[in-house]
Amino acid sequence: MLLQGTLMKGYAGFYYVYADDRVWECSLRGRFRVKKQDFIPGDKVQILPGTESKGTIENVMERKNVLVRPNIANVDQAMLVFALATPDPDYNLLDRLLVQITKAGIEPLIVFTKADLIARDSTPAVDYRTIGYRTIPISSKTGQGISEVIQELKGKVTVLAGPSGTGKSSLINALNPGLILKTGAVSQKIGRGKHTTRHVELLSVAGGLVADTPGFSSLYLPKMKREELQDYFPEFSPYKRNCRFASCMHDKEPDCAVKEALSNLDIPASRYDHYTTFLKEVIENEQRY
Ligand SMILES: Nc1nc2c(ncn2[C@@H]2O[C@H](COP(=O)(O)OP(=O)(O)O)[C@@H](O)[C@H]2O)c(=O)[nH]1
Ligand SMILES: [Mg+2]
Ligand SMILES: [Zn+2]
CATH class of the missing domain: 2.40.50.140 (Nucleic acid-binding proteins)
Structure with missing residues (x-):
């Protein structure tokens, strides 16, 4: 058998x-x-x-996808780990990762760590859950949200993404007390040297498999046509068909329904900001080819 x-x-x-x-x-x-x-x-x-x-x-079996860094096949989802405080979330990087990951055909899962460091009733600067992303606030210290993360990892191959110091190793340890990963700034310094080549491996965590090294470390947006970028901002979609021009980039054009939604606070300002920042980058990249 x-x-x-x-x-x-x-x-x-x-x-x-x-x-x-x-x-x-x-x-x-x-x-x-x-x-x-x-x-x-x-x-x-x-x-x-x-x-x-x-x-x-x-x-x-045939692979459904292959990630290059780390080199893993059949990745189901990317868990984006950002701290709510220490360090404050870098929303530009988060939005950049959401574009990269979604374009790679991988489902994003946003985990906001260190919830114990902020007031219980404080609301996040950007409500990613309302936009439509799976979002879980957690604390590896108090255990808040850990069981929800377990539900999301079960039976899946997950790659982590996010800056260092946000609590990725602490989260893996909280999910899997048998497995002790080094955490904190000190062990990072004495950890593996930059020149040591090592092989990636999947760790068995909470009934699923998780890559032991973070992915999507490149800051560059993938090559795409400028019209495509807005697809990675799903909160624009209810509005964009009401723009005056069918080809509207929601940038400098008049009678743009997306910009109107922004001024009505229906689209988060930082998301729109990042959209226009990324649009410039995508257009610059277009001209290189
Ligand atoms: N207060 C608090 N501190 C945390 C939490 N998770 C991690 N930390 C601390 O944040 C620092 C970085 O954690 P680490 O897991 O090494 O982050 P990594 O670089 O993303 O793997 C360490 O000092 C941890 O003790 C948390 O949920 N709450
Ligand atoms: Mg770590
Ligand atoms: Zn528009």
């Missing part, structure tokens, strides 16, 4: 596969060795279980 599983990592000639809620140490069928097939974490495989959690990889 073959088991469906997901490759977590390859190491010293063995492949570690997560299947049936546990980890199997697998070797490859000869034909894969002959074909020099490259397996990467996230690959969906079928394994033939043997004794003592050992097995062999019998089949590998």
Whole structure:
């Protein structure tokens, strides 16, 4: 009987596969060795279980997507981790990541950490949940929101994104007390040197798999046509068909319904700001090709 599983990592000639809620140490069928097939974490495989959690990889499925950095296949979602305080959220970076991730065909999940540091009744500067993004405020200190994050990770392959110091490692530790990742500024300094190459791996966390290194670290927006950018601002869509020009970029054009919604406070000012900032970048990039 073959088991469906997901490759977590390859190491010293063995492949570690997560299947049936546990980890199997697998070797490859000869034909894969002959074909020099490259397996990467996230690959969906079928394994033939043997004794003592050992097995062999019998089949590998076609990939639905591949992320380059970190190199992972079949990524279901990206968890964007931003702190509500210390450091204050960088909304420009958050909006930039939302564009990158959505364009890559990956579902975003926004997690705001360190909720214990702000007043319970304080409202966020930008209401990402109302825009339509899955958004969870959490605290790794008090446990607030942790069970909601567990629900979202279950059965999925997740890559983390977000600045350092926002509590990504602390969150993984809170989700999975058995697994201790280094946290805080000090251990980051003495951590892996910049020049040490290392392989990415998926960690088994809360019934799902999470990449151990953050992704989407590039600040550059992906190449796209200027008309496409507004698709990544879903809160514009109820208004844009009322703009005078069908080709409206919602920038300098007269009779723009998006700008009218902005002045009525129906669109958050910082989102619109970032849209116009990104639009300039996208147009500059267009001219390079
Ligand atoms: N008050 C508070 N501090 C936190 C929370 N999560 C992380 N921290 C602290 O923030 C710092 C950075 O956390 P870390 O997990 O290393 O962040 P990373 O760089 O994103 O992995 C550490 O000093 C943590 O103790 C939280 O929910 N509440
Ligand atoms: Mg960390
Ligand atoms: Zn417009």
